[in-house]
Amino acid sequence: MSPLLGILELERDSPRFSDLLDPNKALVQTWLTDAGGFAAIGLVIWILSVLIRTPPPTPGVERRPLISKPMWIFAAAALIAYVVALVLAILAGMNAPGVQTTIGPDGRPVVLQRPETMLEKFQGWALAIAGLLAICGFAEPFVRDLFRLRWRRIGALAKLSFKEAIRNRVVWAFLAVLLIFLFPAKWFFPIKAEDELRTTVSVVYYGLTPLLILIGLLLAAFSIPNDIKNQTIYTIVTKPVERFEIVLGRFFGYVGLLTIALFVMTTISLLVIQASNIDPLAVEETMKARVPVYGHLDYRSMRRPGFTGVDVGREWAYRKYIPGGDAMSPRALWTFVDVPSGLARRAEVPCEFSFDIYRTTKGEENRGVYCSFNVITWKWKDARAPEYERAITDAFREEGKTYPVNVRPPGPGNDSPRAQKSWEKISKIAEDFGRFEWRGLEVYDFHTSSVMLPPGLFKNAVDGSPGADTILDTPEGKGRLQIQIKCDSPSQFLGVARKDLYVLEAEGSFALNFYKGALGLWCRLCIVILLAVSCSTYLAGVISFIVALVLFVLGYFQSFIASLAAGTNIGGGPFEAFTRLVRGDVPTAQLDPSPTVDVAQTLDMGYRWLIRRILNVIPDVDNFAWSDFVAKGFSVGAEGILMNLLFLVAYLFPWAVLAYYLMRSREVAA
Amino acid sequence: MAQDIIVETRNLTKVYRDFWGRRKKVALNALDLVIKRGEIFGLLGPNGSGKTTTIKLLLGLLFPTAGEAVVFDRPAVDVKKNERIGYLPEESYLYRFLNAEETLDFYGRLFDMPADRRRHRAAELIKLVGLEKDKKRILREYSKGMRQRIGLAQALINDPELIILDEPTSGLDPLGTLWMKELITKLRDQGKTVIMCSHRLDDVQDVCDRIAILFNGDLQTLGEVSKLLEDAERVEMRATNLRLSDKLRSDLEALIEKYGGKLETVGHPTTTLEDLFKRVVEESQARPGRRYLPPTGDGAARPATPAGA
Numbered sequence: 005m006s007p008l009l010g011i012l013e014l015e016r017d018s019p020r021f022s023d024l025l026d027p028n029k030a031l032v033q034t035w036l037t038d039a040g041g042f043a044a045i046g047l048v049i050w051i052l053s054v055l056i057r058t059p060p061p062t063p064g065v066e067r068r069p070l071i072s073k074p075m076w077i078f079a080a081a082a083l084i085a086y087v088v089a090l091v092l093a094i095l096a097g098m099n100a101p102g103v104q105t106t107i108g109p110d111g112r113p114v115v116l117q118r119p120e121t122m123l124e125k126f127q128g129w130a131l132a133i134a135g136l137l138a139i140c141g142f143a144e145p146f147v148r149d150l151f152r153l154r155w156r157r158i159g160a161l162a163k164l165s166f167k168e169a170i171r172n173r174v175v176w177a178f179l180a181v182l183l184i185f186l187f188p189a190k191w192f193f194p195i196k197a198e199d200e201l202r203t204t205v206s207v208v209y210y211g212l213t214p215l216l217i218l219i220g221l222l223l224a225a226f227s228i229p230n231d232i233k234n235q236t237i238y239t240i241v242t243k244p245v246e247r248f249e250i251v252l253g254r255f256f257g258y259v260g261l262l263t264i265a266l267f268v269m270t271t272i273s274l275l276v277i278q279a280s281n282i283d284p285l286a287v288e289e290t291m292k293a294r295v296p297v298y299g300h301l302d303y304r305s306m307r308r309p310g311f312t313g314v315d316v317g318r319e320w321a322y323r324k325y326i327p328g329g330d331a332m333s334p335r336a337l338w339t340f341v342d343v344p345s346g347l348a349r350r351a352e353v354p355c356e357f358s359f360d361i362y363r364t365t366k367g368e369e370n371r372g373v374y375c376s377f378n379v380i381t382w383k384w385k386d387a388r389a390p391e392y393e394r395a396i397t398d399a400f401r402e403e404g405k406t407y408p409v410n411v412r413p414p415g416p417g418n419d420s421p422r423a424q425k426s427w428e429k430i431s432k433i434a435e436d437f438g439r440f441e442w443r444g445l446e447v448y449d450f451h452t453s454s455v456m457l458p459p460g461l462f463k464n465a466v467d468g469s470p471g472a473d474t475i476l477d478t479p480e481g482k483g484r485l486q487i488q489i490k491c492d493s494p495s496q497f498l499g500v501a502r503k504d505l506y507v508l509e510a511e512g513s514f515a516l517n518f519y520k521g522a523l524g525l526w527c528r529l530c531i532v533i534l535l536a537v538s539c540s541t542y543l544a545g546v547i548s549f550i551v552a553l554v555l556f557v558l559g560y561f562q563s564f565i566a567s568l569a570a571g572t573n574i575g576g577g578p579f580e581a582f583t584r585l586v587r588g589d590v591p592t593a594q595l596d597p598s599p600t601v602d603v604a605q606t607l608d609m610g611y612r613w614l615i616r617r618i619l620n621v622i623p624d625v626d627n628f629a630w631s632d633f634v635a636k637g638f639s640v641g642a643e644g645i646l647m648n649l650l651f652l653v654a655y656l657f658p659w660a661v662l663a664y665y666l667m668r669s670r671e672v673a674a
Numbered sequence: 675m676a677q678d679i680i681v682e683t684r685n686l687t688k689v690y691r692d693f694w695g696r697r698k699k700v701a702l703n704a705l706d707l708v709i710k711r712g713e714i715f716g717l718l719g720p721n722g723s724g725k726t727t728t729i730k731l732l733l734g735l736l737f738p739t740a741g742e743a744v745v746f747d748r749p750a751v752d753v754k755k756n757e758r759i760g761y762l763p764e765e766s767y768l769y770r771f772l773n774a775e776e777t778l779d780f781y782g783r784l785f786d787m788p789a790d791r792r793r794h795r796a797a798e799l800i801k802l803v804g805l806e807k808d809k810k811r812i813l814r815e816y817s818k819g820m821r822q823r824i825g826l827a828q829a830l831i832n833d834p835e836l837i838i839l840d841e842p843t844s845g846l847d848p849l850g851t852l853w854m855k856e857l858i859t860k861l862r863d864q865g866k867t868v869i870m871c872s873h874r875l876d877d878v879q880d881v882c883d884r885i886a887i888l889f890n891g892d893l894q895t896l897g898e899v900s901k902l903l904e905d906a907e908r909v910e911m912r913a914t915n916l917r918l919s920d921k922l923r924s925d926l927e928a929l930i931e932k933y934g935g936k937l938e939t940v941g942h943p944t945t946t947l948e949d950l951f952k953r954v955v956e957e958s959q960a961r962p963g964r965r966y967l968p969p970t971g972d973g974a975a976r977p978a979t980p981a982g983a
Contacts, residue, residue, distance in 0.1 A: 059740045067742075067749045160783035164769065171771040235767040239828065242733045243784040244756040673735035674690070 018644030019627075019651070033132045038620045039658050040135015043142040044086070047079050050142070050665065072148075078141025085134030089127055096123035146664045152246055161240075161253020166261050169223050178219045179265060185211025186273040188280045198451070200286040201277070202635045205518070208273045209631035213525055216262055217556065220529050223258045224536035225549035237672050247667040251537055251660075258533050263526060270522040274515055289452050290637035293517035294356070296506030299338035299487065300478040306332050316362045316497055323360050323499035328373060328491030335378075335490045336500045339476050339483035340465075344509050348462040352413040352427070354508040355379075355487060356454040359447055360499030372448040373493035377455050380486050381438035382470040392437045399429045408443050413456050427458065435460030444492060457507070461485070512639045520640035524630030527652050531623045532556050534656050538663035541670060559625035569615040577608030623655055680836055680867045681709040681732060685741030688727050688891075701727040703891040704741065709884075711835075714858060714868040716882035716899075718875070723888040725871045726764075729840055732869075733761055745836070757785065760834035762825050764841045764871075770814040774805050774824050777813065778831055785832045799827040802857075818845035826854075837861060840871045848951050855881050879903070909935070918942065 023029050054070045061067055101118060120128070169175050189207040190200055228250065231237040240250060282291065303326065305311035311334050313324025326334045347353050361373050396407040403426070411430040414423040434440045435458075442455050465484040470476060476483030487505065491498040532552055539548035558565065567573045575581045575591035583604045584591060595601045627648050630640045688702040702724040709715045717725045730736040731743050734751045743750035746758055768777055775796055782792035800809050803823035813821060822845045829837060842858070843851040851874075858868055858881050872878050878885060879899060887895040895902065916922070918941065927937045 059738060059742075068752065154786050156786050157784050160780055164772075164780055167776075168769070168771060235763065235765065236769055238733075238735060238763050238767050239761070239781070240784065241735060242756055242759065242761040243781065244753050244786075245784055246753055671736050673730045 018641050019647035020643055021647065023647070030128075033128060035654055036132040036135040036139070037128070038135070039654075040082075040132070040138045041617075042620070042658060043135065043661075044082055044138035046662070046665065047075075047082070047138055047142045051079065053669075072144060074144050075141050078137050078144065082134050082137035082141060085130055085137055089130035089134055092123055092127035092130055096121060096127050099123060143661050146248075146661045149246060149248065149664070153249055153252070157245055157249050158252045158256065161245075161250060162257035162260060165223075165227060165254050165257025168227075169258065169261050174222070175219060175261075178215055179269075182212060182215050182265075182269060183272075185215075186269060186276055188276065197283040198285040198289050200283045201290045202286070202637075204277060204282075205290075205521075205631065205635040209521060209525065209635070212266070212269055212522075213528070213631075216266060216525065216529060217532050219265075220258060220262050220533045221536050221549055221552055221556075223261075224254065224533045225540050225552060226545035227254050227258075228537065228540040229543075229545035229548065232672055235673075241672050247670070248664045251541060251663045251667055254537050255534055258537075259530055262529050262533070266522055266526055266529070270519060274518050277518075278515075290635065291514050292637040293512035293514050293634075293639040294506075294508055294637055295510040295512060295639045295641070296356075296503075297340060297342065297344065297509050298503055298506050299340040299485075300480055300483070301500065301502040302337045302339065302478070303334060304337055304488075305334035308334070313500075314497060316499070318362075318499075323501045323504070325360075325362055325497035325499045326489070326491055328375075328493040328496045328498065330494075333490050333492075335488045336498070338487045338489075338502075338505050339478045340485040340487075340507065341478060341481040341483050343462060343465050343484045343507075345462075345466045347507070347509065348459055348466055350459050350462075352456040353459060353462060354454045355457050355505065356452055356508055357447075357489075357505040358450055358452045359504055361447070361449045362497035362499055363495075364497070365495045367493070367496065372446040372451075373491060373496045373498065374444045374446055375498060376444060376490045376492055377440075377442040378488040378490070379440040379457060379461060380476075380488070381461060381465040382474045382476045382482070382484050383464055383468075384438040388437060392433070392439055395433050395437070396430075399433060400426070408441055410442050410444075411458075413458075431458035431460035433460070434458045435463050438464040447498075454508075510639075514637075517634050517639055520645065521631040521634035523645065524628040524640070524648075527628040527648065528556075528625055530652065530656065531559075531625070534659050534663075535623075538659045538666070541663050541666040555622055556625065559623045562619070562622060562624050562626065565615060565619055565622065569612050569619050571608070571612055576605070577611045579604035579607040579611065624651070627651060678711040679708055680711050680746060681707070681869070682744045683707045683728075683731075683741065684744075686728070686731060686738055686743050687740040688724075688731060688736060689739040700891050702731070702888075705888075705893055707886060707893070707896070709867060709869060711867050712862060712865050713883040714862050714870060714881050716878040716885035717869065717871045717888065718878060718885055719888035719894075722890070724891040725888055726840065727891075728888070729838055729869070729871055733759070733838065757832065758835045760829035760832060760837045762822075762829040762837070762839045762842055764844060768813055768821065768825060768828065771812055773812050774800055774809040774827070777824060778827055781828045781831050787832070795831060795833075796827075799830055802830075803827045819847060819850055822846055823850075826857075834866070836867045836869070838869045838871075841873065842870060843872065843874055843877050848948060849955060851877065852948065852952060908938070912943065 024031055051071060058070060100121065185208055188200075189195060189204045195203045228237070231240070237250075241247070303311050303313045303324065313334075313336070314327060315321060316325050326336050355377070359375075363373075367373070393407040396409055400406070400409050403422075409430070411426050412418060412423075413427045414420070430440070438461070440457055440461050445453070445455060447453055462485075470482035470484060474482050476486050485507075487507075489498070489500065489505070535555055536548050536552040539551045543551065564573075568577070571577065575584065580595070580601070581591070583589075583600060584593075584595070589595065630645075633640050683705050686702060686705040686707075687700070689700050690698045692698050705724070705728060707728075717728060719725045727736065731738055732745055732750050734753070734756070737751060745755045748755040769780075772780065778796035778799060779792055782795060787795070800806055803826055805820060805823055805827070808816070808820065813824065816824065822842075826839075826842070829839070839858070843854050846854055855877060858870070861868055862883075870878065870882060882899050884896070884898050885902065886893055923937075923940055926940060930937045
């Protein structure tokens, strides 16, 4: 999320368990390589400092070795593995195929991504193995000493931290300010009816986040430095307390305190929301916890092969547009690979959507634009279209209707036995043919609407498996269901993005979802508190506060920093940018090759390597921005939560090991 | 290490360096020391002599630059040895937002003591140090003497075998000082070992069995107090049932000269100010309302009168 532009990018998919084993994502390999690199540096520093600074052993005195035998073994093995990786890198470089380029849509040459060679793959794995060995070596004393920890001591230190914070009036001042954010936003500024709940939820979370983060940072960053400054740590370190227990005690104490504060604040705000008079439109749109099933978005035009949607010139190119017009107008296609079988047992299945409308003419006052839905399964054959139309006509002849017929399920205002019978008929036809249509639906700009799909369609979709000859083919696999949208209003454009349309699998509890959103904030609190406590084991309180705060804030700009690391940002790296500045070149212009440019771009490679290392240290706080889902009425999935908790542990573990070493080697009385 | 040796330092050295690794100060230079079980050992020296550095090295608050400090057969940096140690810091660095009970409960938990034992021990110690009436007040409201007492209580929470006291009588009034010295002696009688660091030489002289005197990081003197303080050049005698007269003085002088000595002084001995203070307070406690009366015109002292008389 880019807070500067205030734009929410919903294209980020929730992580899944299968991502761990996905060779394309290589999550485990990447973590081992990156964390292992830092562990290797830590190992080298530790070994050197022990060899240089530790006094020689005194005869007759048994001292616990600072570098254990397993540590030496892992260090040696890691060194061998890094040497192997280096050799493979050199060989891969020597045997790499030449760079291939093509001409991009703007006429400029574009470097083509080529698949990895075998040597490059082995090099990647060698680095990961070396990283794993370095992690094992560096973390070995940490893991061994974990068995010496005592929860009673950690609990005592946590309780001390808790009491200290409670008896410190600064915390209460912050919490008092927080109370303001718990009240409905409409009390403070005017809001559109349908946005009421969305805005209220956003204000609650966006108010809670900085204040709780700030409290956590202040408490955690200054706790150990104040202990050392006041020398109260003397009375702790002179007890049989492992140094790391002090770190854990502080961490759990502050996390415990802020968990209680967060829970109370979340509960109060939820109660206020439920007790206040929320506009029914807002309740209908966002007081929900939708569990959506998303499809893969593609475009098709009968007149223009290779049609990929129209860019209407909006600044944010998140959506592509399909023009309205006649029967041959382009379509947006959502193809669903995974269709939950439970949908076939429902009475009706909502397909919800919210599109953008780009008007080239004013159109009618207070009217939307019209679009048509054509929903097919993998079993549908275009050749059966005449048969399908006859079946519709025959089924609804009694009601005096002919094809095409819009049928909705029975509901308020449509609850006669005839409505039920019509719905059953259309569902049967959908099951037999694998097709359902809805013509001329009026849609409004960014207004959530829905079309009810019959269960028969899903019975048809989930029965059997699509074959190799299916037309519903996507990069993610063979599709079972496809929803095709066509804009019927001439001279108007319908703006669509992948997550603008979904099939609603289920609806959860808004209240539970509200707490899940708070869980995302809780994860961020854990990050800042451990960051601050780890830094404070060695740095002064103010420096720890600043470092932890800067790292956390940089987490909001991860995607921008990643673009710097990848070199995809406009203007290149600092050396290239300086060259442009000196030569007076615009940032977007292609630089003419010259020795100066070559040197600048080579130096920028080093800069990008450094940025990638910095990126490893920055937490991905957007992973935990679950409050946005709550505000928009979408459920925070359990699988996504568990995966993100795993990412949280993977991020915090190296910091915990660092805190262990820093605290262990710190002379508290120096 | 022999069974009765609690602390041993061998070539213990601490050198403070700057960021670039250059020597800034030698705080302790090659200290060799042995402290045995059941003795009260005093560490003396002017400011900057290395006393506190020695204590910190023994406790693991600092790491040695060279040499070794061994406590209970374990290196001083080994956290496990702290299970048998109690430490009273100079300034009583306790958490001022806790009250006495919470303080002792906290430190008891750090020794992994179960709840009922902690509660019992905390009550016992609060009574021992005389803070029963103030046990619910937070430490921020305590006087220096009270903080010193609760500091001692936390040092004894685990019934340690070795107690390290840094300026234990600091902030205590004369009665409190007396009480502290009696307690230290009692601890020694219970078989515990005490290491005491103090600037109050009279306190050290009263309680310590052995002392070490440090100066500029070097050990200058080490030995038993009585032997170190013995003045072999002089003889001291005390007698009762005797009134001092000129004849007695001249007879004594002649006798001493007969043995080759020289009489320096003879007179009635004085008590110590501490003993006087203790006696006055005890009498005041026994007879409430007792007041001092100025002497009569002829200089004779008048008996003290009760208040209101």
